[in-house]
Amino acid sequence: MTLRRWIITVFMCLLVLVGLGSIKFFQIKEAIAMGESFPEPSATVQAVRASAAEFRQQLHVSGELTAPQQLELRTELGGKIQKLNLPSGGEVSEDQILLQLDVSEEQARLRAAKASARLSKLTLDRNKKLRKQNRVSAESLDQAEADYQTRLAEIAAQEAVINKKTIRAPFSGRVGLHTLEEGQYLNPNTLITQLIGNNDYIWVDFSVPQDFPALDANSNIEVKLANQETLNATLMASDAEVDSRSRQLRYRARIDIPQGSKLNSNSIVEVHLNAGQTRAAVWVPDVSISRDQFANYVYVLQPEPGTDNYRAERVRIELGPRQDDGFMLSEGLTEGTMISSIGTFKLRQGLKVYVQETTVQESAAQNAGVQGGAQ
Structure with missing residues (x-):
């Protein structure tokens, strides 16, 4: 009796399990059928074709304007x-006396030295006449000659002191600001002011990394000023060695100052450099590039046979220098390859894509509009 009850119980359990399994099976089958009836996930993007371009290696660095003639x-x-004849911030001419320190004591010593020199000269001339008559010894004549030369040296020493206390402009130029006044005492090696020469050209000094191709002497470079004005400069020379701290090589170029322009020494400018030979490359707009922590990619749109649709294929690229609103590619794409542009962020590998093909110019303009609206 007990065995029969167990058999009935097991049979009923199996019957319930089969019933539940059948219900679940048909539910899953119905869900699969419903899913297959849905359209395949897709995205609509705009596309451009990678274009051919030529470029040279470029570098933008900061430079500093340096006056050819300047000193403290x-x-x-x-x-x-x-006496003070130093116009603060004004123009001075070559050999102009700018500052005269008190030399009254030195002038008195100079007058005394000249008087002693005149007396020594008379004594020397007298001894020369007496020596011809053998009335004085050769030693006395030599002593008179030495005494006269000593007096001349004293005159030269006093004149040198007076000249050192007379500050003259070594060249024509413009002096800086100062706060000096007549009667003020100045210690030795006191800074008076800066003097910048009047030249129709100015130097620009800049440094480039040691691995940048060497720049040719007399080559032309572009210099952009703070007011966005662009001037041409001619490369003059480079330093003899690479800086041991920055590992950069210093160059100097010459800028001919245009008529009516004013370039101030120590101003910071932007120097645009080109190096190497022109090379062929492929250009893609910036909006077509997707990035992650490992690499840069574009999505190549591969046509599906027999349809107007495309499939997205993610391709790794190597970015070269930036140009306009895009990048030159050193590898990864060939000219004419169709890639996504506006809407790239919606794509993934193998996704079905509907495209609206645009030109490179249209894509760049739309990208600029999107960025402008975001700002």
Whole structure:
């Protein structure tokens, strides 16, 4: 009796399990059929074709304008300012006396030295006449000659001190600002002001990485000023060695100052450099490039046979220099390959794609409009 009950119980359980399994089977089958009736996931994007272009390796670096003639005017000796002819921020001419320190003591010593020199000269001339008559010894004549030369040296020493206390402009130019006044005492090696020469050209110094191709002497480069004005410069020379700290090589170029322009020394400018030979490359717009932490990619749109649809294929690329609103590619694509542009962010590998083909110019313009609206 007990065995019969167990058999009936097991049979009923199996019957329930089969019933539930059948119900679930038909539910899954119905869901699969419903899923197959849905259209395949797809995305609509705009597309362009990779275009051929030529480029040279470019580099933009910061440069500094340097005046060919510039120096710091300093006092060599100390003293009180007796005369000041130094217009603050004004123009001066070559050999103009800018500052005169008090030299009254030196002038008195100079007059005394000249008087002693005149006396020594008379004594020397007298001894020369007496020596011809053998009335003085050769030693006395030599002593008179040495005494006279000593007096001349004293005159030269006093004149040198006076000249050192007279500050003159070594060349024509413009002086900087100062706060000096007559009667003010200046210590030795006191900075008076800066003097910048009047030249119709100016230098621009800049540095480039050591692995950048060497620049040819007398080659032309572009210099962009702070006011966005662009000037041409001629490369003059390079430093003898690479800087040991920055590992960069320093260059100097010459800018001929245009009529009516004013370029100030120590101003920062932007230097545009080209190097190497022109090379053929493929250009793609920036909007076509997708990026992750590993590499850069574009989506190539492969046509499906017998349809107007495409399949997205992710292709890894190597970016070259930037140009306009896109990049030059050193490898990864060939000219004429269709790639996605606007809407690239919607794509993934193998996705069905509907495309609206546009020109490169249209894509760049639309990309600029999207960026402008975001701003």
